[in-house]
Amino acid sequence: MLNGEKSISRPLRWAMIGGGRTGQVGYKHRTGALRDNTAFRLVAGAFDIDPERGRDFGVNLGVDPSRCYPDYQTMFEEEAKRPDGAEVVSIATPNGTHYEITKASLNAGMHVICEKPLFFEIAQVEEIKRLAEQKNKIVGVTYGFSGHPMLFQARKMIENGELGEIRIVSLRYTHGFSATEDAEKYSEAQKWRVDPKIAGPSFVIGDLSTHTYYMSQLMLPDLKIKQLLCDRQSFIKSRAPLEDNVHMLMHYDNGAVGTAWFSAVDAGYMESQTIRIVGSKASIEFSDFQPNRLLYQIQGQPYQILYHGMPYLKKEGLADDRFGALHTEGLGESWANIYLKFARAIEAADRNDINFLRTFVYPDINAGLEGVKWIQNCVRSADSGSVWVDFQ
Template sequence: MLNGERKIARPLRWGMVGGGRLGQVGYKHRTGALRDNTAYQLVAGAFDIDPERGKDFGINIGVDGNRCYPDYKTMFAEEALREDGVEVVSIATPNGTHYEICKAALGAGLHVICEKPLFFTSEEGEEIKDLAEKKGKIVGVTYGFSGNQMLLQMRAMIEQGKIGEIRVVDLQYTHGFNANDQADKTSDSQKWRVDPKVAGPSFVLGDLSTHTYYMSQLIMPHMKIKKLLCDRQSFVGSRAPLEDNAFVLMRYENGAVGRLWTSSINAGCMDGHRIRIVGSKASLEWWDSKPNELRYEVQGEPIQTLIRAMPYLDESCNADERLGALHQEGLSESWANIYLKFAIAIDAKNRNDEETLKNLVYPDIDAGLDGIRWIENCVRSADNGASWVEFENIKALLV
């Protein structure tokens, strides 16, 4: 149970690149990081591609105007001169900027929390991983849904054999907000998502399915994909070669099979993020639209709905609990949970506490790299006529 008491000796001095006034995801970062008031203090930022707007915005959210910088390079250089300069920076900018900002941040001796998809290529990911290791810094990746506690309940139940051998993995992250091309023309947040120079080699595979793929690996750390086949489409033709819909079939090393549907043209869909794991004895199902519930369906028995924060849940699940049963938690708490784990990882890294790092489950650089590999393999398969390709996981997310 979390009650806001500090988990690290003092709050980390935190800065942001991007996530400004018009940014979609910036508020989620602040909601997550500042939830408990004991893990981070937001002290600086280069919040916006437009320096004036960024400064005005920074002042409006309580940051000292002298520490609202026109760009990230100035921010890293100026903050390095201060005794109380930032120690960790979050990157909440469009995909195509992550690599260079991440590299510059590590070069400036900062820990990094970066948006997904992490970078365009696994080579970039390997390079940044090496650099982070050399610098003794953490790179966390904001798979923002993965802090939902009921996912840890799924992980525990699968580990305890409650559903038997996993046979089928059924993943979906779809919505309908891009059923037509209106936002492609009118929304700054959408325009870059369909531009391969900024978005990278994919649209929805990177934008949506990297979350669900990571969550599946969090739930089933022992399950490695052996092969996958991806078929992707651009139903709005101007988006080609980037897809607005894709189906992925997976074959796992243990003989299990899986499918993932990701789409932003699932017209009218408002509850399209779900994970169903089918075992030889029972199934587990979690919907992002009902994050406080987990369905446990044992063959031949009445269906059970497990409810967040109840004492019958696993200790690992309830450790991330804040509000108590009867009270709903959701995306804000999910972000707060992963941000708290980033803070614990950063603090442990600073103290060379390898034991804590080894036992902490959070989306780290390997999870980011694995997400890049997921996109690369999907795109490789799709662009090769939707053929089966070998998939190598970077690392099972084991502790």
Template sequence: MLNGERVIQRPLRWGLVGGGRTSQVGYKHRTGALRDNTAYTLVCGAFDVDAARGRDFGINIGVDGERCYPDYRTLIGEEARRPDGVEVVTVATPNHTHFEITTACLMAGLHVICEKPLFFKMEECREIERLAGDKGLIVGVAYSYSAFPMLLQMRAMVAKGVLGDIRIVDLCYIHGFNSADDSNASEAQRWRTNPATSGPTFVLGDLSTHTYYMSQMVLPHMKVTRLLCDRQSFIKSRAPLEDNAYVLFHYDNGAVGRLWCSSVCAGSMDSQTIRIVGSQGSLIWRDAHPNELWYEVQGRPVQLMSHGMPYLDELSLGSDRMGALHAEGLGDSWSNVYLRLAQAIDAKRRGDQAALDGLIYPGLKDGAEGVRWIENCVRSADAGSVWVDFH
């Protein structure tokens, strides 16, 4: 069980680009990183495209006004001059800026934690992979749902063969908050439906990459080989970006999968479901009830497993924060992601490859896999919703 004790020698000096007053994710990043005050200390930021608003915001959350910068370039330059300068930067900005800011941070010798989707193109992923490798730096991705203890329990049970041979993977991430047009959309929402700032997708990038990564985390031994994507723009002004999509896919072990992502499921609250079906049983996890895992075996009563209980695998118990009597939520998963990334950065700095290899965290290869997922979904949909090889 996690209790906030130190797991690295000292807190990392952390900075935030974006994530200011009007951001939908900035507070989540800060609570995730700072939950364990032994892991990160927020020392600086370029919080907003409006420099005055960003500085005012930074001061109001306790950052020294002198270290509230007007833009990321100034942040990198000024922090490099300090003996106590920033060490790791989170990029919480619109999609079209991710590659540029990540590149600049890596060139300056800074580790990076970036929002998803990571970049627009696989070529950009490969370039960042080369740069991060040359510099010996970690690039993490904010797949914030992925560290719930019961998802790790799924992974452990699959690895132990409890389900038998995996046959079916059924994924869903839906909500109804974009069922109306965008005339009254917030500043943080409008860029998500603009191809210039969002990239080639809306919900496929914004929603489905989360769920796809979670499935890959649960099933690391299985790889997608081909897929078919059908996407729709029910709010016509969003075209060519989709607000609803269906994806069918095949795995290298013969299993099949499907994913539905939508932001126009009117009346639905934010909801993800992951169902893994094997030859001997099934597991179901829902983010609306993240502390529970349903285990089904044909001909037996359904078993409802709860977080924090001693019958769970140590992989799950090692990421539990509240204990069995107390509910955990999304903030706890964010904190787990940030803590694992801090451990990865620490291991990288110490040259401890064994420790790094033993950590489960969303890294650069996982972010690149999300970009590859998006590219292939778009390629399939734009070709008339046909099957394509996953490459």
């Protein structure tokens, strides 16, 4: 159980790029990074494309006005001159900027925590992975839902064979907040998410499905997709060629099959993500709408509901619990958990602890690479006429 005690030797000097007043994700990053004040300390930022608005915002966060920069290039240049300069940066900017900023961050000697999807192309991720290894820096990806403790409970149950042979995987992440084209009129973030030049080759595949796909990988690390079929639609025609709805079928390497539905036009739906995994003995189901519990359904027995913080859970399911049973934990705690993992990975990299990093589970650059592969294969299948493709 986590209680706020330090898990690294000192707080890391942390900066942000993006995540300003008008952004949708900046507060989530700060909630995660600063929940445990023993892990990160916000010292600098280039918070906004509008320098004055960004400076005003940073000052209101308590950042020294002299360290609220007009752009990330200036920030890197000035922070490098300081003995107490930033050493890790979070990138909370639109998709199309991630590659350029991540590369510049690594070359400036920074560890990087980046929004998903990481980049547009597999080759870009592989290049950045090599650069990060050369610089001995980590690149983490903010799959913000993946810090829920019950996901690790599920992972251990599957590893122990408590579900038997895995047969069926069902993934869903849907909402209705883009059910009309008015979404683009009233949200700056929504406008760029449906612009291929900024968002990349997909809308909901990149914006929604990468979260759920990573969570399924977290639960099923030994199960790999062999083939998939993707069918995508643009129900709001102005969004084409980007999709606002997608259905998928998957074939896994052990013979299991999968289905997935991701949508931004599921009018009225408010329960977000659900992952159901069916084995030969039992099934489990996780929903981020009720992340403090895990449904466990053994064939021929009554349903069981496993609750967070309870002593009957695996130690892996208790390790990141914060408040204990009966006390609700949510998305803020999940973000805090992954940021704490980023901090531990950064300190391990700084002391060159390769053995620790080899077995430590957190959303690293390999998770980012897998997410980009997922997007590219889904788009390739859909654009080829919704046909089966080998997962490459």
